[in-house]
Amino acid sequence: xxGVNASDRHSCSWLVSQMQFMLLFSRQGKLRLQKWYVxxxxxxxxxxxxxxxxxxxxxxxxxxxFLEWRDLKIVYKRYASLYFCCAIEDxxxxxxxxxxxxxxxxxxDKYFGSVxxxxxxxxxxKAYFILDEFxxxxxxxxxxxxxxxxxxxxxxxxxxxxxxxxxxxxxxxKHFAEQYS
Amino acid sequence: xPAPIRLRELIRTIRTARTxxxxxxxxxxxxxxxxxxxREEDNTYRCRNVAKLLYMHMLGYPAHFGQLECLKxxxxxxxxxxxxxxxxxxxxxxxxxxxxxxxxxxLKNLIMSGYSPEHDVSGIxxxxxxxxxxxxxxxxxxxxxxxxxxxxxxxxxxxxxxETSKNVGNAILYETVLTIMDIKSESGLRVxxxxxxxxxxxxxxxNIRYVALxxxxxxxxxxxxxxxxxxxxxxxxxxxxxxxxxxxxMELSFAxxxxxxxxxxxxxxxxxxxxxxxxxxxxxxSGIFLAAEKYAPSKRWHIDTIMRVLTTAGSYVRDDSVPNxxxxxxxxxxxxxxxxxxxxxxxxxxxxxxxxxxxxSWCIGEYGDLLVSGQCEEEEPIQVSExxxxxxxxxxxxxxxxxxxxxxxxxxxxxxxSTRFSSVNRIKKVVSIYGSSIDVELQQRAVEYNALxxxxxxxxxxxxxxxxxxxxTATNGPAEIVQTNGETDSTILDTKHLPSIIQPASQVGxxxxxxxxxxxxxNLTMYSASKCIPPMTAYNKxxxxxxFTFERANPNPNIAVxxxxxxxxxxxxxxxxxxxxxxxxxxxxxxxxPSSNVVPALNQGSVTQVIRVLNPQKQQLRMRVKLTYTHxxxxxxxxxxxxxxxxxxxx
Numbered sequence: 001x002x003g004v005n006a007s008d009r010h011s012c013s014w015l016v017s018q019m020q021f022m023l024l025f026s027r028q029g030k031l032r033l034q035k036w037y038v039x040x041x042x043x044x045x046x047x048x049x050x051x052x053x054x055x056x057x058x059x060x061x062x063x064x065x066f067l068e069w070r071d072l073k074i075v076y077k078r079y080a081s082l083y084f085c086c087a088i089e090d091x092x093x094x095x096x097x098x099x100x101x102x103x104x105x106x107x108x109d110k111y112f113g114s115v116x117x118x119x120x121x122x123x124x125x126k127a128y129f130i131l132d133e134f135x136x137x138x139x140x141x142x143x144x145x146x147x148x149x150x151x152x153x154x155x156x157x158x159x160x161x162x163x164x165x166x167x168x169x170x171x172x173x174k175h176f177a178e179q180y181s
Numbered sequence: 182x183p184a185p186i187r188l189r190e191l192i193r194t195i196r197t198a199r200t201x202x203x204x205x206x207x208x209x210x211x212x213x214x215x216x217x218x219x220r221e222e223d224n225t226y227r228c229r230n231v232a233k234l235l236y237m238h239m240l241g242y243p244a245h246f247g248q249l250e251c252l253k254x255x256x257x258x259x260x261x262x263x264x265x266x267x268x269x270x271x272x273x274x275x276x277x278x279x280x281x282x283x284x285x286x287x288l289k290n291l292i293m294s295g296y297s298p299e300h301d302v303s304g305i306x307x308x309x310x311x312x313x314x315x316x317x318x319x320x321x322x323x324x325x326x327x328x329x330x331x332x333x334x335x336x337x338x339x340x341x342x343x344e345t346s347k348n349v350g351n352a353i354l355y356e357t358v359l360t361i362m363d364i365k366s367e368s369g370l371r372v373x374x375x376x377x378x379x380x381x382x383x384x385x386x387x388n389i390r391y392v393a394l395x396x397x398x399x400x401x402x403x404x405x406x407x408x409x410x411x412x413x414x415x416x417x418x419x420x421x422x423x424x425x426x427x428x429x430x431m432e433l434s435f436a437x438x439x440x441x442x443x444x445x446x447x448x449x450x451x452x453x454x455x456x457x458x459x460x461x462x463x464x465x466x467s468g469i470f471l472a473a474e475k476y477a478p479s480k481r482w483h484i485d486t487i488m489r490v491l492t493t494a495g496s497y498v499r500d501d502s503v504p505n506x507x508x509x510x511x512x513x514x515x516x517x518x519x520x521x522x523x524x525x526x527x528x529x530x531x532x533x534x535x536x537x538x539x540x541x542s543w544c545i546g547e548y549g550d551l552l553v554s555g556q557c558e559e560e561e562p563i564q565v566s567e568x569x570x571x572x573x574x575x576x577x578x579x580x581x582x583x584x585x586x587x588x589x590x591x592x593x594x595x596x597x598x599s600t601r602f603s604s605v606n607r608i609k610k611v612v613s614i615y616g617s618s619i620d621v622e623l624q625q626r627a628v629e630y631n632a633l634x635x636x637x638x639x640x641x642x643x644x645x646x647x648x649x650x651x652x653x654t655a656t657n658g659p660a661e662i663v664q665t666n667g668e669t670d671s672t673i674l675d676t677k678h679l680p681s682i683i684q685p686a687s688q689v690g691x692x693x694x695x696x697x698x699x700x701x702x703x704n705l706t707m708y709s710a711s712k713c714i715p716p717m718t719a720y721n722k723x724x725x726x727x728x729f730t731f732e733r734a735n736p737n738p739n740i741a742v743x744x745x746x747x748x749x750x751x752x753x754x755x756x757x758x759x760x761x762x763x764x765x766x767x768x769x770x771x772x773x774x775p776s777s778n779v780v781p782a783l784n785q786g787s788v789t790q791v792i793r794v795l796n797p798q799k800q801q802l803r804m805r806v807k808l809t810y811t812h813x814x815x816x817x818x819x820x821x822x823x824x825x826x827x828x829x830x831x832x
Binding site: 030031032033034046062063064065066067068091093094095096098099100102103121122124125128129132140143155158159162163 | 188189192193196232235236239240241259260261264265268271272308309312316348349351352353355356359387388389391392422423424425426
């Protein structure tokens with residue numbers, strides 16, 4: 001069985017909508033991001049990824065964005081050269097999942113400015129940070145676009161300030177300190 | 182040691198690799214560098230190294246040696262380190278290192294320190310929130326009359342006021358529909374929900390159509406009439422380009438067929454059968470047969486429909502349809518002449534579709550006399566001679582297209598015609614030729630039929646006479662059919678012990694009769710073993726009851742698939758419930774994981790678990806079961822023997 005064991009799920013199955021994982025991959029099947037919301041071994045993750053990527057890439061353009069795979073529902077959408085692929089449970093709402101994917105793409109777009117696959121490749125850690133501000137445990141935790149981007153901005157700023165302080169200490173440049181004190 | 186290269190630099194370098202081998206080489210080199218850097222306990226570059234490790238991990242290379250480093254990053258004061266550290270922990274951590282307790286400790290401290298971000302949700306039109314609230318309403322209203330009533334108005338409001346031009350609006354509507362279906366809503370609201378789904382079916386967006394069909398399939402049993410109103414839209418979806426939509430439309434169409442719309446629906450479904458993908462044809466054909474059997478407006482229509490399916494999708498029809506169809510044809514006495522004529526004509530066109538050929542052979546064997554005498558009333562009777570008919574049947578025997586089973590049908594049909602046709606000599610010749618056939622089954626049949634011509638010629642007419650009407654019983658086992666023919670000896674059903682012909686006359690009389698009859702019946706009862714095996718109660722003590730339900734695994738008939746259903750009639754839940762089973766040495770057992778470990782009190786639910794038993798020697802099934810659970814705080818354990826398995830589960 002893939003995903004969370006039926007016995008784990010049984011006790012709280014329909015109480016919480018559960019996205020089990022999200023995968024981003026290119027048209028050649030190269031993984032660009034993988035976020036897992038259920039505990040699985042490395043081997044299982046690799047197997048699922050390989051099979052799912054194959055299945056989704058085999059889909060023709062006119063087909064539905066939803067497909068049934070194992071005991072999960074897969075919701076996927078292609079944006080330019082990247083496939084965004086989410087696995088949800090049987091009782092979950094596929095249409096809202098499409099919206100979640102779209103919201104994530106909007107966030108990336110706003111952050112990177114007309115995002116493209118290269119941005120995600122070279123800044124994968126940022127893509128993760130943005131995803132984690134938006135989704136937590138497989139559910140949308142922050143539905144305000146503004147707030148998500150603000151949070152990322154602040155974190156980035158914190159990083160930058162620290163870096164510059166560090167540089168300043170390292171190079172002993174008073175100039176920097178004055179600018180950022 | 183020179184400074185480790187930056188993350189972006191590494192990504193750029195790796196992307197220049199032209200082959201997998203080149204990439205692997207670069208990765209290994211970098212991993213080695215990172216490892217030595219970790220060993221030097223360098224704080225400055227740890228963050229950069231772990232980030233690179235994460236990238237390489239995403240490409241599929243092992244990176245667990247970085248797990249400990251992630252923890253060090255988390256513990257660092259630098260925000261950048263913490264950020265990458267947490268990301269690394271989320272991506273890399275697994276059971277290999279016992280780091281989880283440490284992480285839990287760190288997180289607990291974080292939470293206890295009073296840090297809680299404040300965020301507000303802007304705008305009432307927040308779709309994510311709306312969907313979540315609707316979800317919550319669904320949970321609250323499920324099974325509760327009062328809360329369901331209280332939310333009726335708001336659900337109706339959302340259903341009618343939500344803007345449907347974009348996917349967002351439809352997502353909210355969809356969640357509303359799901360909620361209405363799950364709670365105890367009034368019928369007006371349910372009709373509203375189904376109408377929303379009906380509107381979804383007309384939407385240009387295939388995703389919306391897909392979602393609608395799936396939901397309609399779930400509700401068609403309970404709200405049948407409301408769904409019927411959308412029948413024509415659903416039937417249109419049969420022509421959709423998307424495979425999943427077509428499948429759902431097909432399933433839904435079958436669910437909607439009734440006595441009133443059977444003719445129209447069947448037209449659409451037959452058209453669909455013609456044009457659909459091969460994957461669908463078997464299911465569609467079975468569905469059509471079922472629907473036709475239930476709602477056929479006339480026998481002629483029924484036969485025509487069957488003919489249409491056999492000729493258009495004949496090779497996709499399931500094997501068990503053949504005996505079903507034969508029984509149907511036998512019981513439609515007034516249509517015999519028409520049926521055999523149509524089947525004969527179909528054979529002239531095409532002998533490649535085995536189910537069609539088998540049914541046709543059987544019918545020609547039975548009703549060949551009607552065929553040559555030109556008695557058909559329903560349509561223009563064809564002129565055909567005995568020789569022509571025998572030509573066709575013999576053609577089946579020699580054709581490469583015929584499966585061995587089909588050849589058996591054909592030979593038996595030829596034999597039956599010896600009492601219906603006058604060209605007995607020709608038939609005798611054919612039968613004697615096949616007495617030395619390489620195919621053992623054909624050979625045995627031919628030898629026995631030969632004996633019928635020689636030593637038992639006086640019995641031949643009685644044995645080969647027209648089959649009587651067959652009663653269709655629940656289990657459809659061979660025993661029932663034998664009894665309607667006046668046979669009560671059930672030992673003949675054991676094919677392993679078919680008596681040989683060289684036996685004392687008196688005994689042989691009965692056995693030959695039985696075995697020859699069994700030949701006729703053989704064609705009809707091939708599927709009997711797989712029909713329903715009755716469920717049984719395996720254990721019932723101290724408030725816990727375990728029922729076994731059975732099915733045969735396909736394709737291996739030696740495997741019995743048992744599903745256990747454990748229910749608890751006491752007032753307290755039984756937790757940590759574990760079911761174990763042991764079988765005698767000649768069997769093999771496989772226990773799959775249970776649905777849960779809690780058997781809820783007062784029969785509010787059950788724990789199910791699947792057991793697969795391999796029984797190659799077909800011995801009587803016995804099982805020892807062990808139950809352990811916690812009830813009202815105390816552990817309980819019990820052992821029991823299960824011996825009352827129904828014979829069909831292991832024979």
